[in-house]
Amino acid sequence: MATINKNYRKLAAGYLFPEIGRRTRNFQAENPKAKLLRLGIGNTTEALTPEIVAGLQRGVQKLSKISTYTGYGDEQGNTALREGLAKFYGERGVSLSPDDIFVSDGAKPDSSNIQSIFGDDNIVAIQDPAYPVYVDTNVIFGRSGDFDSGTGKYSNFVYMKCDEENGFFPSLPDKKVDLIYLCSPNNPTGAVATKDQLKMFVDYAIKHQAVIIFDAAYSEYISNHDLPGSIYEVDGAEKCAIEINSFSKFAGFTGVRLGWTIVPEQLTVENSNPGEVRTMWLRRQTTFFNGASNIVQEGGLAVLSETGLQESRGLIDYYMQNASIIRSGLQPIGLTVYGGDNAPYLWLRTPGGLSSWDFFDKLLRETWVIGTPGSGFGPAGEGFFRLSAFGHRDDIKAAVDNIVNKLKL
Numbered sequence: 001m002a003t004i005n006k007n008y009r010k011l012a013a014g015y016l017f018p019e020i021g022r023r024t025r026n027f028q029a030e031n032p033k034a035k036l037l038r039l040g041i042g043n044t045t046e047a048l049t050p051e052i053v054a055g056l057q058r059g060v061q062k063l064s065k066i067s068t069y070t071g072y073g074d075e076q077g078n079t080a081l082r083e084g085l086a087k088f089y090g091e092r093g094v095s096l097s098p099d100d101i102f103v104s105d106g107a108k109p110d111s112s113n114i115q116s117i118f119g120d121d122n123i124v125a126i127q128d129p130a131y132p133v134y135v136d137t138n139v140i141f142g143r144s145g146d147f148d149s150g151t152g153k154y155s156n157f158v159y160m161k162c163d164e165e166n167g168f169f170p171s172l173p174d175k176k177v178d179l180i181y182l183c184s185p186n187n188p189t190g191a192v193a194t195k196d197q198l199k200m201f202v203d204y205a206i207k208h209q210a211v212i213i214f215d216a217a218y219s220e221y222i223s224n225h226d227l228p229g230s231i232y233e234v235d236g237a238e239k240c241a242i243e244i245n246s247f248s249k250f251a252g253f254t255g256v257r258l259g260w261t262i263v264p265e266q267l268t269v270e271n272s273n274p275g276e277v278r279t280m281w282l283r284r285q286t287t288f289f290n291g292a293s294n295i296v297q298e299g300g301l302a303v304l305s306e307t308g309l310q311e312s313r314g315l316i317d318y319y320m321q322n323a324s325i326i327r328s329g330l331q332p333i334g335l336t337v338y339g340g341d342n343a344p345y346l347w348l349r350t351p352g353g354l355s356s357w358d359f360f361d362k363l364l365r366e367t368w369v370i371g372t373p374g375s376g377f378g379p380a381g382e383g384f385f386r387l388s389a390f391g392h393r394d395d396i397k398a399a400v401d402n403i404v405n406k407l408k409l
Ligand SMILES: *Cc1c(COP(=O)(O)O)cnc(C)c1O
Pocket: 042, 105, 106, 107, 108, 109, 111, 131, 183, 187, 215, 217, 245, 246, 247, 248, 249, 253, 254, 258, 259
């Protein structure tokens, strides 16, 4: 008799986006003339740029001729792409071997799968609020106890609170933990960790032989270059940190699919030899995954070209101007707005002490704008609300106009 993985039953219902969809559909049914403005989901909206389209086309062309045809690619990903990524890091002062870089189909799969190479009794620490993948995948793998709907927390996880008092970057866990998930620039709060803040975690991880899983999916949105775009800008991080990144938000690849993970050879955990963790990730990937599409990897190479980088920065500037339009529209009407300077997310304190969901309903009803309730990202997100800067300029402007003119504060 087959049985199921009962850990799936522990998952608090996949409530956030379905519930947003349900409330939105109800509202639209009752108000068919309302033109809804969606600033909810973190999904890119602007077209791929010419150099990158040419790269993808080159990928297709290569497959069309016997002399350049390739089937399965190099195990860890296209060697030229891994060398290009190593050079990309080199330019910001981080020295990596292409052998430490693993190309994948995105940061979400990697941030889900990485936990599978660690022991099932490892204690997991996550930022609260956080991108939900870190929590859910560790629940599925059995590292949590049950969900407590009163506190909104799973037992056995260590929730590292990120709030206004600590500038949305957590203090060190007050007990020994083994796997620490950090995301900077942060989804959902838009906060970016400083080198000193990351150094504090790197020192902790080295002392406790813990591993930091660093999600840098928004690194290219950092405009203040005193802030680290890679955890390896911090001394010692190569001994204790795995970094995950992607072309999704960097170059509009959310639907194209291409990412990478760095597992440095020097990284060690309790009882492991240097290189062993990296070899385990190779084993995991070559067993469960057969590589990113060779067409798409050609597109990734185009992103890293001089013109490709320039064009991608143009796309990022576009979204960051959206962020600036949202922020400069909302602050003067008395809303408290965080983030949006080095990340495409704005994190609002809900006005009048409203709960995240009550503010969702109010914003939808009065302004037709759809955002994301902060409580969907963890209990410390209650009383906050995320607006995304991914959108067409006209929609962003219309949303800000509606909020400024119609929201009753
Ligand atoms: C969007 C996002 C990702 C997803 O990346 P993909 O490469 O598209 O899978 C990963 N992490 C965070 C924090 C994100 O917001």
